[in-house]
Amino acid sequence: MALHPSAPFPMFTPSQHDVRRFFCETYRKVQENRVLTPLEAIARDWLVQHPEYAESLSNVDEALAADYSVERGTANPFLHLSMHLSIAEQISIDQPPGIRAAFLSLAQRLGSEHDAHHEMMECLGEMIWQSQRSGLPPDGERYVECVKRR
Template sequence: MFTPSQHDVRRFFCETFRKWRANEILTPMEAITRDWIMQHQEYADALSDAEEALAADYSVERGQANPFLHLSMHLSIAEQISIDQPPGIRAAFLGLAQRLGSEHEAHHQIMECLGEMIWNSQRSGLPPDGTAYVECVKRR
């Protein structure tokens, strides 16, 4: 299993941003990432300098949004939807996106459910509950 470090993730996003701006060929994963970066132009400064990105502190105490976490969640959710894992997430997403009139906003709503599922799993010491996650998305 691939388990990238925080620095690996930040380098990936910064390198994708650099390649996109330089009009270089992107891998399929980079192309998906570019699409999410394009929808979050507010992160351009954070993605422009890899060394600064590696040193940046996005701790809760600092009260800043973490662009790397946010983009990573978009990628995770996109992957979950593409393979319908956990089962039912694709249909729940499509229903939510239709109700909200925005796939992007649906992703943001799903992020709340994903965060809740991870927090519950960490707190209980049990595996993530995919069924509860999908039900959370359906309730939004």
């Protein structure tokens, strides 16, 4: 994963291939019962909850070549897992402010943290789409409000 050189603080800006390699390597390490980094341990928790992605994660070369374009109509396991990691990080640091409380309330209503993550993905995707469409920064307050409404 490459460091973004112009960032005021170091921040990771992984490429699509970096992300796919990370999840495939984590999957391999889990299968071999090897020691994981803290980030890999979080990823492992989501890999375990998504056994349907095992085939996609088992061969890094195939993963790097896979086409998950919208036109193909195939779910992208790497995007899905990345969203789980992003949401887990947001909750852990309560960023944007209020996201942790919104998540906890949603998880309690749904009776499942995993289902709450999936609902939050809809809001996260909407926030990113709106930001890209408008050219404005992501609206964290709107995102939190969306999660509260789920």
